[in-house]
Amino acid sequence: MELKHLVVIGNGMAGMACVDEILKRKPNFRISVLSEEPYYNYNRILLSAVLSGEKSVEEIYINTKEWYDTNNIMLCQGVKAVDVDSKNKVVITNGGASINYDLLLLATGSNAFVPPIEGVSKEGVFTFRNMTDTNRILESCKSSKHAVVIGGGLLGLEAARGILNQGVRVTVVHLMDRLMDVQLDTVGGFFLKREIEKLGISVLLSTNTAKIMGEKRVDGVMFKDGSIVEADMVVIACGIRPNVELAKKAGLTVNKGIVVNDFMETSDPDIFAVGECVEHRGKIYGLVAPLYDQGRVLAATITGDKGPLYEGSVLATKLKVMGIELFSAGDFKAEESDKEVVAYQDHAFGVYKKAVIHKNRLVGTILIGDTSDASRFLEMIRKQERIGEKRQRLLFEEPPAVAGSPTDVMSRPNSDTICGCIGVTKGQIVEAIRAKGLKTVSEVKSCTKASSGCGTCAGLVQGILKAVAGADFQEEKKDVLCACVPFPKEQLRIMIQTQELKAVQDILDIYGNGIGCSLCKPALSFIVDEVHCGNHKEDRSSRFINDRVHANIQRDGTFSVVPRMRGGVTSAAELRKIADVAEKYKVPMVKVTGSQRLDLLGVKKEDLPKIWAELGMTSGYAYAKAVRMVKSCVGTDFCRYGTQNSIETGIQLETLLEGLYTPAKVKMGVVGCPRNCAEATVKDIGLIGIEGGWQVVIGGAAGKRVRAADILVTVKTTEEALESALLFFQYYRECGEYLERTYDFVERVGLEKIRCETVLASEETKKGLLDRLAKAKAKSVNPWDVESKEPIHPMQFHDLVLPKEAEALIESVQ
Numbered sequence: 001m002e003l004k005h006l007v008v009i010g011n012g013m014a015g016m017a018c019v020d021e022i023l024k025r026k027p028n029f030r031i032s033v034l035s036e037e038p039y040y041n042y043n044r045i046l047l048s049a050v051l052s053g054e055k056s057v058e059e060i061y062i063n064t065k066e067w068y069d070t071n072n073i074m075l076c077q078g079v080k081a082v083d084v085d086s087k088n089k090v091v092i093t094n095g096g097a098s099i100n101y102d103l104l105l106l107a108t109g110s111n112a113f114v115p116p117i118e119g120v121s122k123e124g125v126f127t128f129r130n131m132t133d134t135n136r137i138l139e140s141c142k143s144s145k146h147a148v149v150i151g152g153g154l155l156g157l158e159a160a161r162g163i164l165n166q167g168v169r170v171t172v173v174h175l176m177d178r179l180m181d182v183q184l185d186t187v188g189g190f191f192l193k194r195e196i197e198k199l200g201i202s203v204l205l206s207t208n209t210a211k212i213m214g215e216k217r218v219d220g221v222m223f224k225d226g227s228i229v230e231a232d233m234v235v236i237a238c239g240i241r242p243n244v245e246l247a248k249k250a251g252l253t254v255n256k257g258i259v260v261n262d263f264m265e266t267s268d269p270d271i272f273a274v275g276e277c278v279e280h281r282g283k284i285y286g287l288v289a290p291l292y293d294q295g296r297v298l299a300a301t302i303t304g305d306k307g308p309l310y311e312g313s314v315l316a317t318k319l320k321v322m323g324i325e326l327f328s329a330g331d332f333k334a335e336e337s338d339k340e341v342v343a344y345q346d347h348a349f350g351v352y353k354k355a356v357i358h359k360n361r362l363v364g365t366i367l368i369g370d371t372s373d374a375s376r377f378l379e380m381i382r383k384q385e386r387i388g389e390k391r392q393r394l395l396f397e398e399p400p401a402v403a404g405s406p407t408d409v410m411s412r413p414n415s416d417t418i419c420g421c422i423g424v425t426k427g428q429i430v431e432a433i434r435a436k437g438l439k440t441v442s443e444v445k446s447c448t449k450a451s452s453g454c455g456t457c458a459g460l461v462q463g464i465l466k467a468v469a470g471a472d473f474q475e476e477k478k479d480v481l482c483a484c485v486p487f488p489k490e491q492l493r494i495m496i497q498t499q500e501l502k503a504v505q506d507i508l509d510i511y512g513n514g515i516g517c518s519l520c521k522p523a524l525s526f527i528v529d530e531v532h533c534g535n536h537k538e539d540r541s542s543r544f545i546n547d548r549v550h551a552n553i554q555r556d557g558t559f560s561v562v563p564r565m566r567g568g569v570t571s572a573a574e575l576r577k578i579a580d581v582a583e584k585y586k587v588p589m590v591k592v593t594g595s596q597r598l599d600l601l602g603v604k605k606e607d608l609p610k611i612w613a614e615l616g617m618t619s620g621y622a623y624a625k626a627v628r629m630v631k632s633c634v635g636t637d638f639c640r641y642g643t644q645n646s647i648e649t650g651i652q653l654e655t656l657l658e659g660l661y662t663p664a665k666v667k668m669g670v671v672g673c674p675r676n677c678a679e680a681t682v683k684d685i686g687l688i689g690i691e692g693g694w695q696v697v698i699g700g701a702a703g704k705r706v707r708a709a710d711i712l713v714t715v716k717t718t719e720e721a722l723e724s725a726l727l728f729f730q731y732y733r734e735c736g737e738y739l740e741r742t743y744d745f746v747e748r749v750g751l752e753k754i755r756c757e758t759v760l761a762s763e764e765t766k767k768g769l770l771d772r773l774a775k776a777k778a779k780s781v782n783p784w785d786v787e788s789k790e791p792i793h794p795m796q797f798h799d800l801v802l803p804k805e806a807e808a809l810i811e812s813v814q
Contacts, residue, residue, distance in 0.1 A: 003028055003029060004027075004103060005029070005032065005101050005103070006027075006030070006031045006103045006104075007032050007099055007101035007104050008033045008107060009034050009104070009108055010033075010036075010106065010109055011033050011039075011075065011077075011107075012041065012275065013041065013044060013062065013275075014274050014275030014276065014291035014292070014294070015105065015274060015275060016033075016041040016063055017291070017449070018105065018107065018274045018294075018295030018296075018298050019031060019033070019105075020063075020449075023071055025299060025303045025305065027302075029103075030072070030074075031072070031073045031074070032074040033074065034076050034093065034099075035079065037130060038077045038078045039057065039077070039131055040064055040067075041062050042057065042060045042062060043060045043062050045288060047060075047128070047134050047158070047162075048161050049162075050138075050162075051163065051166070052162040052164075052166070053495070053498070054491050054495070057131060062452055076093075079097075081093055081246055082094050083249050084104070084246050084247075086252075089104070089270065102270070104250075104272070105273070105274065105298075106246060106258060106266075106273040107273070108245075108277045109243055109276045110241055110243055110276040110277065110286065111240065111241055112128070112129040112236065112239075112240060113238050113240055113241045114127065114238070115150075115209075115236070117210070117211065117212060118212065119213065119214065120212060123217040124144070124214075124217045125212060125234045126140065126235050127235070127237070128155060128159040128235050128236075129155075129240070137162070137233075141163060141167070141168050145169065146169045146170075146171070146229075146232060147168050147170050147232075147235060148229055148234050148235070149163070149171070149237060150234065150236050150238060151173075151239070152174030152176070152179040153181075153238075155240075156174070156235075157172065157179065157196070160172050163233075164200065164499060165498045165499060167497070167498040168233065169200075170200075170201045170202070171201070171203075171231070173204045173207050174204070174205050174206075175207065175209075176205070177189070177206050178190070178192075178193070178205065179193055179203065179205070180192060180326075183317045183326075183328040183366075184326075184328060184332075184366060184368075185354070185366060187343075187345070187352060187354070188366045191345075191368045192326065192368060193205070194350070195369075200500075204229075209221060209222075209223055209224075210222050210223055210224045212234055213228070217232070218231060219231070240276065240286055241256075242256060242257035242277045243276075247277070250271060252266045252267050252273075254279075255282075257276075257278050257279030257284045258273040258277050258279060259279050260273055262280075262311060263298075263309065264294055264310055265301060272301070272302055274291065274298050275294070276291065278294065280294070287315060287317065288421045289421055289423045290312075290315070292422050293313055294310050296423075297310040314329060314381055315330070316328070316330075316378050316420055317329070318374060318421075324350075324368070324369075325370065325371040326367070327367040327368075327371040327377075328364075328365065328366045328367070329365055330362075330364035330365065331356060331364040332365060333356075334364070336358075339357065341355070342354070342355045342357065342395060343395075344395050350368070351370050352367070353366070353368075353370065354367075355377070357387060357391070360386050360388070361380075362381050362394075364381070365377045365381070373395075375418070375420065375457070375460065378417065378420055379417060382417070409426070409460050409463040409464055409467070410467045414430065418457050418460050418464070419449070419457045419461070420457065421457075422448075422449045422450060422452060424449060426464060428448055428450075429444060429461060429464050430464060432444065432448050433465060434468060437472070438469065440474045441461055441462050441465060444461055444465055481520055482516075482519050484513045484515065484517050484520045485507065485508060485520050492507070493734070495507075495511065496527060496528055497531050500532075502535070502536040503537040504516070504521055504528060504539045505539065505542075508521075516542070521541075521543075522543055522544055522738075523738035523739075525538075525539065525543055526661050526662075527738070530733050530776070533772055534775070534776045534778070540793075548796070549796065550608070550612075550619055550623065552622055552623035553623075554601065556602075558601075558602045558603055558604060559604075560599050560600060560601045560602075560603065561600040561608070561615075562593065562597050562599045562622035563578070563615055563617035563618065563620055564619060564620040564621075565596065565598070566650070566654040566655060567646075567647050567650035567651040567654060568629075569632075569647060577616065578598055580614070581600070584614075585603065585604075585611055587602055587603060588601060588602035595631055596631050596678075599622070606797050606798060608788075609788040613788040615784075618659075618782045618785075619782060619783055619784045625662055625663065625664050625738075625739070626660060626662055626665065627657045627658050627659070627662065627668075628668075629654065630650040630653050630668040630669065630670055631650070631670075631680075632647050632649075632650030632671070633678040634647060634672070635648075635670075635671075635672030635673075635689065636672055639672060639673075641675055642673055642689065643673045643689045644694060644718070645718070646672035646678070650668075650669075650678075652718075653687065653722060653725060656726065657726070657729060658780075659781070659782065660773075660776055660780055661733075662729075663739065663740050664736070664738075664739050664740055664741045666685065666729070666732075667683050668683050669683040671686070671688050671689060672689040673688075673689050679702065680697065682702035682706065683697075683700050683709065684698070684700065684741070685697070685728060685729060686709050690714075692716060693716040693717070693721075695711055695713075695714050696712045696713050696715065696724040697709035697710060697712060698710055698728050699743040699745070701741065705743070707743045712728060712758070712759060723770070724759050726773060727758040727761075727769050728754065730769040730770070730772060731757060734772075
């Protein structure tokens with residue numbers, strides 16, 4: 001039997017979801033897809049993540065090249081359909097080609113609506129609708145200082161989020177009296193505006209744009225009241241309009257959109273339509289979930305299994321912009337007198353919950369700040385459940401889930417929707433896991449598309465997978481800093497830098513769980529320090545105990561004090577001070593360390609600031625993920641084998657870098673000849689004196705693991721050797737993962753890449769690294785000097801435990 005030719009115009013989410021449903025029915029089709037864009041089908045919901053730098057284009061692909069190849073789909077990228085001859089069943093492309101079809105599926109989506117504002121054609125004015133728009137905005141962000149986003153709806157706020165992440169100031173201008181007026185009531189709009197302004201975005205409401213100013217390029221925006229905002233970029237996000245031009249040329253019935261019936265049929269029996277271009281029962285849907293519902297019905301119709309009906313969708317919006325969680329669904333306005341409102345507001349925590357009840361059923365809801373009940377509410381609205389006794393605790397969390405309880409995901413009916421974006425039910429997920437032996441969330445995502453939208457249902461998907469797969473369940477290792485703040489370090493650096501986040505708690509509130517843990521809080525402390533070159537808001541509660549008191553805690557609760565002895569060199573005066581302090585404060589042990597320093601062991605916490613003050617020396621940072629020391633040999637000063645001045649160079653190197661935090665501890669060595677008496681070849685950074693110059697080596701180790709350092713570069717002068725060491729040091733600070741030692745870093749990144757991006761880099765790149773290092777160094781201080789005089793807080797050097805007498809008294813009373 002000859003295969004029917006199905007031609008699909010449009011390679012977006014709705015069209016390809018429909019094709020996916022068609023393929024499940026094993027149709028007698030050969031399929032061709034015309035894609036105006038040069039990309040595979042990607043998740044438009046995540047365009048803002050690409051704009052913000054959180055994801056790449058490849059990371060938001062829903063269907064990769066393999067999917068098209070595996071299903072024998074001919075994908076024509078960069079091909080635009082310009083006409084449809086429905087009488088002869090031919091599609092004409094922009095290249096003049098004619099493509100015959102038996103069945104035609106229009107998934108042409110929508111176009112950005114551009115209001116008739118004077119100056120919209122100027123350079124620097126963009127829409128935000130697809131990947132091409134995103135790339136143009138990203139390019140403009142490189143040189144722009146201030147952007148105006150016209151439109152305070154869902155799309156406008158997503159655009160504002162991405163642009164802000166690129167380090168550009170943003171003003172959102174909205175015609176209505178509240179943001180997201182289609183999805184929120186007045187109170188919800190107020191909550192959202194306040195939270196967005198906290199992030200540094202300016203918001204102008206009830207503001208009508210009159211003109212985009214400038215000659216060839218935009219330099220400002222004028223409003224109807226005569227006021228002006230200076231701007232060098234404008235993004236128009238004023239809504240969408242169905243793309244119906246081809247449908248009109250094909251002679252289809254068109255109102256606002258392409259008119260379809262409940263079977264998703266158009267006025268032509270061989271032409272079908274799905275997605276944002278469609279008008280069904282007078283409604284046009286711009287959200288993803290309804291489009292997937294339409295696709296399932298259309299797949300049945302087009303493959304000859306006509307029967308399922310599309311009867312409309314309950315609209316629901318879920319949004320997370322820079323930590324602001326928002327959800328709205330159904331009829332939340334409650335404008336009729338027979339509708340009741342149950343509401344809760346907490347301005348301090350930015351939480352607003354509203355439930356609209358009609359005839360003992362939930363018909364609409366708004367959730368801001370806490371959307372944990374979004375899935376539960378959406379199911380109640382869709383199923384028209386009677387509330388009954390649930391009303392008293394409708395807005396508050398139910399008891400923690402236990403197996404078999406109503407909040408346990410496996411206790412839900414199979415018909416419950418788990419993924420609201422894509423419209424995947426619990427039953428579909430369970431069936432896929434059992435039928436295909438799925439073991440990871442990624443496999444479930446690939447098979448069912450559940451959690452491939454906004455991703456907020458991933459926890460529910462994992463819960464189902466754990467219950468169904470049992471012992472076969474496999475936890476996926478994610479390349480993220482921590483589960484508390486699930487982003488890779490490099491993405492976090494970009495977000496911290498572009499949004500000028502300078503406090504650990506701000507990062508946790510916006511991108512994490514708001515709490516953090518003992519792993520991610522110290523890591524974030526280092527990252528904000530490094531990104532802002534020491535110009536950050538220090539939060540001692542996010543540091544390890546060692547960093548909070550600038551001493552290394554011992555197994556008995558006492559501390560060790562290690563003064564800095566640059567290059568391993570000290571003096572009689574310093575030794576006298578150390579001896580006097582050790583005697584005065586009854587220090588149990590003074591030990592020579594392997595780092596050519598003296599360690600005072602067994603110091604009481606309350607004695608730390610007094611010892612520091614009397615020593616008058618600099619902290620050796622023997623307790624921190626920071627520069628520890630530079631070990632040196634005597635070099636040309638005294639040794640008859642010395643070829644270079646290792647003592648002076650070692651002191652210089654240590655002086656240049658001391659006091660700076662690093663991803664993990666950094667130990668260095670400088671030797672005057674290849675005999676390597678100070679073991680530079682097994683240090684994180686080593687300088688080895690040779691005849692006529694220096695070898696700079698990196699990535700050595702001599703702990704649990706022994707590794708010979710790699711030669712980074714060979715140079716002639718001490719100045720060149722020091723500069724090379726500094727270049728690598730700053731590169732490691734910026735690119736190393738937290739707790740990753742240099743020897744692991746060198747192996748992971750590769751020696752050649754490190755060379756190309758440090759010692760062999762352009763002069764501009766080198767200058768950037770050295771300038772950022774100099775800024776950080778300028779902000780570093782000797783904590784012993786500062787905090788011995790003025791502690792961070794009164795209890796910094798006091799144990800928060802009861803004295804023995806108090807403990808005894810309590811025991812006697814008991």
